[in-house]
Amino acid sequence: MKRILTTLFAMAAMLGLQAKTLPVNIIPQPREMTLEKGTFKVSGAPVSYDILLGTESTDLVRAFAARISTLTGQASKVSAKPGKKGFVFTRNASVPAEGYNLTIDGKCAKVEISDYKGLINALATLAQLMPEDFFREATAPKAEWLLPQLAIKDAPRFGYRGLHMDVARHFFQVDEVKKILDVMTLYKMNRFHWHLTDDQGWRIEIKRYPKLTSVGSVRKQTIVGHHKSKNATYDGIPHSGFYTQEQIKDVVAYAAQRGITIIPEIDLPGHMVAALAAYPELGCTGGPYEVRQKWGIADESLCAGKEMTMRFLEDVLTEVMALFPSEYIHIGGDECRKGEWEKCPFCQRKIEELGLKSDGHWTKEQYLQGYVTARMQDFLLQNGRKLIGWDEILEGDLKPGATVMSWRGTKGGIKAAKMNLDVVMSPNSFLYLDYYQSDKKDKEPLAIGHYLPVDSTYSYKPLDGIPPEYQSHIIGVQANLWTEYIATDKHLEYMYFPRALAAAEIEWCTEENKNFTRFKASLAHQFRILDILGVSYSRAIYGDYGLH
Ligand code: ACM
Ligand code: ZN
Numbered sequence: 001m002k003r004i005l006t007t008l009f010a011m012a013a014m015l016g017l018q019a020k021t022l023p024v025n026i027i028p029q030p031r032e033m034t035l036e037k038g039t040f041k042v043s044g045a046p047v048s049y050d051i052l053l054g055t056e057s058t059d060l061v062r063a064f065a066a067r068i069s070t071l072t073g074q075a076s077k078v079s080a081k082p083g084k085k086g087f088v089f090t091r092n093a094s095v096p097a098e099g100y101n102l103t104i105d106g107k108c109a110k111v112e113i114s115d116y117k118g119l120i121n122a123l124a125t126l127a128q129l130m131p132e133d134f135f136r137e138a139t140a141p142k143a144e145w146l147l148p149q150l151a152i153k154d155a156p157r158f159g160y161r162g163l164h165m166d167v168a169r170h171f172f173q174v175d176e177v178k179k180i181l182d183v184m185t186l187y188k189m190n191r192f193h194w195h196l197t198d199d200q201g202w203r204i205e206i207k208r209y210p211k212l213t214s215v216g217s218v219r220k221q222t223i224v225g226h227h228k229s230k231n232a233t234y235d236g237i238p239h240s241g242f243y244t245q246e247q248i249k250d251v252v253a254y255a256a257q258r259g260i261t262i263i264p265e266i267d268l269p270g271h272m273v274a275a276l277a278a279y280p281e282l283g284c285t286g287g288p289y290e291v292r293q294k295w296g297i298a299d300e301s302l303c304a305g306k307e308m309t310m311r312f313l314e315d316v317l318t319e320v321m322a323l324f325p326s327e328y329i330h331i332g333g334d335e336c337r338k339g340e341w342e343k344c345p346f347c348q349r350k351i352e353e354l355g356l357k358s359d360g361h362w363t364k365e366q367y368l369q370g371y372v373t374a375r376m377q378d379f380l381l382q383n384g385r386k387l388i389g390w391d392e393i394l395e396g397d398l399k400p401g402a403t404v405m406s407w408r409g410t411k412g413g414i415k416a417a418k419m420n421l422d423v424v425m426s427p428n429s430f431l432y433l434d435y436y437q438s439d440k441k442d443k444e445p446l447a448i449g450h451y452l453p454v455d456s457t458y459s460y461k462p463l464d465g466i467p468p469e470y471q472s473h474i475i476g477v478q479a480n481l482w483t484e485y486i487a488t489d490k491h492l493e494y495m496y497f498p499r500a501l502a503a504a505e506i507e508w509c510t511e512e513n514k515n516f517t518r519f520k521a522s523l524a525h526q527f528r529i530l531d532i533l534g535v536s537y538s539r540a541i542y543g544d545y546g547l548h
Contacts (some may be wrong), residue, residue: 022148025522026128027501028188028508029515030154031099040104042130042145044074046086053091057119061089064123071134073141084108089119098190098259099155102126104147120259121188125152128186132525135532158462160424160476161507162191162263163500165492168198168274169295170483171217171241172492178254179489180496183535185258187504192255193330193478195265196243199273199292200484203242204264204323208315211278217242219274219291226446227295227484234293248323256325263388264324266316267332269302269309269372276300282309284344295484297335304368305346313372314379327386328403331376334390338365362396370396377402388424391416405478407432414465417473426478430460433499434482437538443545445494446485454541458502458516479503490536494547497530497537498523 020039047065049058058080065078065087082090085107092112095101100122101112111122127134129147163184165177181192196204202216218240224233243251255262272282273292280287284303292298302309320329341347342365356367369392377387377399388403391412398404403422406413413423425431428450435452436444462477479500486492501523505514520541530537536547 020146022129022146023525024129024148024150025525026125027519027522027526028505029513029518029522030125030152031510031513032151032153034151036105036149036151038106038149039146040106040109040149042068042147043072043142044076045109046077046079046083047089048079048081048083048086049089050082050091051080053089053113053119054116057089057113057116060119060123064126067134068145071136071141072145087111089113089122096155098159098188099153100125102150102152102154104149104151106149109147117190117259120185121154121156124186124188125154128525128529132528132532135529156188156508157510158474158476158507160191160478161189161504162193162424162426162476162478163189163496163503164193164195164426164478164480166195166198166481166483167203167241168195168201168267168483170239170487171201171203172483172489173241174243174247174251176489176492177251179533179535180493181251181255181258181260183497183500183530183533184260186529187501188508189500189504190260191476191478192260192262193265193480194262195267195482197266197274198271199298200295201239201241201291202274202278204248204266204320205242205244206316206319207245208319209279209312212275212316213242215278216274216291219293221293223294226449232294245319245323252324261326262324263326263328263330264320265330265332266313266320267334268313268376269304269369270334270336271298271332272302273298273300276302279312282306282312284340284347297337299337299339301336301338301340302372303344303346304341304372305344305348305350310372310375313376317376317379318383321380321383321385328388329380329385330405331373331380331387331389331393333369333373333393334407336369336392338363338369341365341368366396368396369393370398373402374399403475407480410465413474417466417470420470420473422473422475424476424478425462425474426480427460428480430457431477431479431503432482433457433479433495434485437495437499438540438545440540440545445491445547447495448482448485452499454499454502454538455516455520457499458505458514458519460506461511462506477503477507491547493536494538497535498526498541499538501526 049061065076069076082088088110095114098117100118103110113119202212206212221234221236276283276289277291351364356364358364373393380387391406404416405424407426410427413425416423434448435450436447463471
């Protein structure tokens, strides 16, 4: 009897050994995941779906079926009635927003979702579970494609999962923007903050003010090297570029299809020198102004005392709102120098008219910026939109209903949450991807300074310092990339990745599910995917420094 049992155990062990275990390296880590032994055969698996998912979703499911047919060389039968075998996509109203359940056994890979974004996220997980060739444009069909057996119940920690791109300091073409949107989808990020205007360039066509692009999108030349170095020289090469309204509509639609909302930023009332170069009458002195050729904060701002400025801003925002369906419109608000306001008769008259006074908290000019912010907020509200701005909007009082993006560390975000304002946490100390990502600065491309390796980004805990009763005001997290020192697509991507993947985990995962050792191990798989996609990234975690 004992011999029989021993033999049975030995046989079972052998069977167990035969059941393959495939590696799983999903980023961001799913909320709940149980790995099983054994595999599911992708090749030739039928694909079926629930018609209740809606056309937008069923189109995506059909595209997925077509993709696996091409890649495996074996046709997948597609059916609009959920089956019991193969890939089955169904609706389940109890799945949380943007979440999904994925159960893969020997016969069936079942996806349950309650919304379109859940489907996008489920497909991102499936894509990361597939052999990496899934990402190739063209590959010789391989007969045997397998998925691991597992059970996942996944949903995001934060509703706002952002990535920012500055296209004002250096312009990036539509194709590059779309490439970044594609990568965002793969890592389940859902808000793209498009920094469209700044002192060094205006990048969005505004029909009512054509000089914003004909004049404001062109700078004569660019400073060479670091802006803080003495004896700065300039390259003598004009830099220009802007998006037409047609291109913007195309990008907005492209993003929406991938579950991403684009939040446009028109940075005001500071960071406006490019607009002032086009329309000098909007400044305190009347100019002349030139599109700025160096980095660092400009002394010139829009004149807050002229009604003409407010009309200009409302006209611009009207065209912006027509292009971007986003609930949030970002009005910047950061680093607005007020030296000219102190001397400007228009600004001072406005201060008097409004009865603004310097007090122990803020200067009367800071209150004047508060007045500009409040006017923009009212205007956006009248148009059914919400204002979001950098944490300087907290200076000089801020009306309820505004959302604060905390960039100067976490202080502003903590303060805003305690004022019952919604907050997106984006502290430079953890999430500024323009900082050096290795300490071998001599081997790295020139960056703005500071040192922020991927493990530091990863260590960020968005709710640190927020009292429990205010934590629901932290609606999300965002990583930012400023492009003063970044002029090429390859360099742009190099600065984003892999730190943007660390940001994706902060945005998606609960604290208990974060683990840098597991994350770092999973990067090898993700790097192979990025290689196939032609996306550049830093290998500093392997001791390989610099952009090659
Ligand atoms: C910022 O970095 N000035 C928002
Ligand atoms: Zn003024």
